Amino acid sequence: MKTESNLEKVLAAGHLAVTSECGPPRGAIAKELTDKAKFLEGVVDAVNVTDNQTAMVRMSSLAGSVLIKQQGMNPLLQVVTRDRNRLAIQADILGAYSLGIDTMLCLSGDHTKFGDHPMAANVHDIDSIQLIQMVKAMRDESKFQGGSDIKGAPKMFIGAAANPFADPFELRVMRLAKKIAAGVDFIQTQCIFNVEKFELWMEGVRKMGLHKKCYILAGVTPMKSVGAARYMKNRVPGMDVPADVVERMASVPKEKQPDEGVDICIETIERLKKVEGVAGFHIMAIEWEEKVEEIVRRAGLYPRPEIS
Amino acid sequence: MITAERKPLEEIIEYIKPYKRILLLGCNECVTVCAAGGRKEVGLLASGLQLAMLKSGSSIEIREHTLERQCDPEYVEELVPMIGSEEAILSMACGCGVQQLATRFKDKPVFPALNTKFMGGSLSQGVWDERCKGCGDCLLGLTGGICPIAKCAKQLMNGPCGGSTDGKCEISDDVECAWQLIWNRLKALGQEDRFLDIMPAKDWRSGGGGGPRKIIREDLAE
Numbered sequence: 001m002k003t004e005s006n007l008e009k010v011l012a013a014g015h016l017a018v019t020s021e022c023g024p025p026r027g028a029i030a031k032e033l034t035d036k037a038k039f040l041e042g043v044v045d046a047v048n049v050t051d052n053q054t055a056m057v058r059m060s061s062l063a064g065s066v067l068i069k070q071q072g073m074n075p076l077l078q079v080v081t082r083d084r085n086r087l088a089i090q091a092d093i094l095g096a097y098s099l100g101i102d103t104m105l106c107l108s109g110d111h112t113k114f115g116d117h118p119m120a121a122n123v124h125d126i127d128s129i130q131l132i133q134m135v136k137a138m139r140d141e142s143k144f145q146g147g148s149d150i151k152g153a154p155k156m157f158i159g160a161a162a163n164p165f166a167d168p169f170e171l172r173v174m175r176l177a178k179k180i181a182a183g184v185d186f187i188q189t190q191c192i193f194n195v196e197k198f199e200l201w202m203e204g205v206r207k208m209g210l211h212k213k214c215y216i217l218a219g220v221t222p223m224k225s226v227g228a229a230r231y232m233k234n235r236v237p238g239m240d241v242p243a244d245v246v247e248r249m250a251s252v253p254k255e256k257q258p259d260e261g262v263d264i265c266i267e268t269i270e271r272l273k274k275v276e277g278v279a280g281f282h283i284m285a286i287e288w289e290e291k292v293e294e295i296v297r298r299a300g301l302y303p304r305p306e307i308s
Numbered sequence: 309m310i311t312a313e314r315k316p317l318e319e320i321i322e323y324i325k326p327y328k329r330i331l332l333l334g335c336n337e338c339v340t341v342c343a344a345g346g347r348k349e350v351g352l353l354a355s356g357l358q359l360a361m362l363k364s365g366s367s368i369e370i371r372e373h374t375l376e377r378q379c380d381p382e383y384v385e386e387l388v389p390m391i392g393s394e395e396a397i398l399s400m401a402c403g404c405g406v407q408q409l410a411t412r413f414k415d416k417p418v419f420p421a422l423n424t425k426f427m428g429g430s431l432s433q434g435v436w437d438e439r440c441k442g443c444g445d446c447l448l449g450l451t452g453g454i455c456p457i458a459k460c461a462k463q464l465m466n467g468p469c470g471g472s473t474d475g476k477c478e479i480s481d482d483v484e485c486a487w488q489l490i491w492n493r494l495k496a497l498g499q500e501d502r503f504l505d506i507m508p509a510k511d512w513r514s515g516g517g518g519g520p521r522k523i524i525r526e527d528l529a530e
Binding site: 082086108109110111113114122124125126127128129130133134145161162163165166167168170171174175177178181182190237238 | 461462463464465466467468469470471472473474475478479480485487488491503504506507508509510512
């Protein structure tokens with residue numbers, strides 16, 4: 001074991017892991033976050049705390065992670081390279097680890113264009129792959145990126161994202177290979193609606209033996225409505241929602257659409273369980289955290305393993 | 309080249325309205341090529357300013373001149389005989405030229421008539437795009453001759469983000485995904501394997517992180 005991370009323990013023990021996420025609030029009210037997080041208690045192995053997602057200012061992911069930790073849950077600290085340079089990120093990693101946070105996700109972040117501060121400078125001192133390298137060197141070599149020694153290395157279980165649906169498709173497996181070479185321990189994928197395309201990507205992953213070099217958590221999202229399905233299909237960059245999924249959502253009356261969305265999500269998990277190399281699931285129920293427990297239970301992923 | 313665009317007339321007028329005699333100074337280099345501050349644009353701006361001042365019931369005497377290179381002290385010296393009676397200089401060069409003037413003529417107000425944009429090249433008639441950020445440590449040899457620092461919206465150095473769709477960047481359909489372009493080139497060159505090399509975190513000291521940059525060529529410096 002590289003770390004004390006609960007997620008690592010669950011995965012190393014061979015269980016299908018389950019993670020979900022909680023977006024911090026657009027204000028300083030801690031209760032807004034902890035109320036949402038309560039829905040995930042005992043239901044998931046780690047809770048992603050997003051870092052200014054969609055480039056909108058929110059309570060910091062570090063503070064959010066601490067709040068989640070105080071609730072007795074396992075936070076998964078998301079860190080984007082858009083907002084902070086390598087000094088600030090390393091400082092936050094030291095601070096996070098000192099506060100008991102041992103699992104993180106290395107991301108480049110949505111472009112500021114999409115958020116509420118499009119006038120802000122994008123930092124991008126390092127990219128997500130260089131961030132993985134940096135966190136790994138901090139953990140395994142007790143070295144800062146600048147080369148000096150760390151007294152008390154932060155032992156982070158290192159995650160990253162992968163999007164099997166973005167272009168160019170032929171680079172998507174190679175990009176995962178680069179993240180693994182950089183030192184990533186686990187991957188959370190973009191939401192999977194197009195299972196065939198995901199299977200095709202996994203075929204490439206297995207061909208290179210990458211599923212044996214890191215844990216791949218398949219990302220799923222329950223859709224609340226046909227409107228949400230259309231929005232994701234048409235408006236969210238790098239998202240692949242096939243027409244038949246949208247049609248299925250449209251085929252039921254509006255009041256039944258949330259149930260249909262949850263059904264599709266659970267069926268997707270069942271299909272993904274059969275894909276060799278899938279080590280767990282990342283359930284992104286955005287502002288719909290109360291549905292995660294039902295999904296986890298109905299998908300046969302409950303109870304979550306207790307590993308000391 | 310360095311590209312530029314003219315500032316709005318109103319902003320320029322705000323700068324020059326306290327003066328009765330100004331020198332409007334073009335540059336024959338990059339800003340001529342990108343049609344922002346050459347001899348022709350000097351003439352157009354002079355007429356525009358005269359007209360606007362007349363409309364507002366005031367007047368201004370504008371002397372037009374265009375230097376071979378405003379960023380070069382040798383050419384800027386040419387101005388010495390003509391500068392005495394001018395109250396201010398309105399420069400149509402890039403920021404480098406404006407600063408050359410401000411340094412040379414210490415007691416003369418100098419104003420920019422252009423917004424300096426980026427280092428780029430021409431795509432087609434009337435269209436220029438950004439190509440170089442001047443990072444000081446060129447990596448084009450590793451990326452098929454296309455720069456991810458200048459052309460990727462997130463300046464990613466190790467491949468496309470999850471927002472690349474049909475060759476377009478997630479920020480706009482008008483922006484090409486730099487990594488799609490790089491990948492196309494690597495394929496055309498038979499250098500696909502190069503993609504798997506991890507580009508380590510960049511040393512930004514050469515790119516301005518180490519403070520203002522300077523080149524000193526001992527063999528040429530006096």
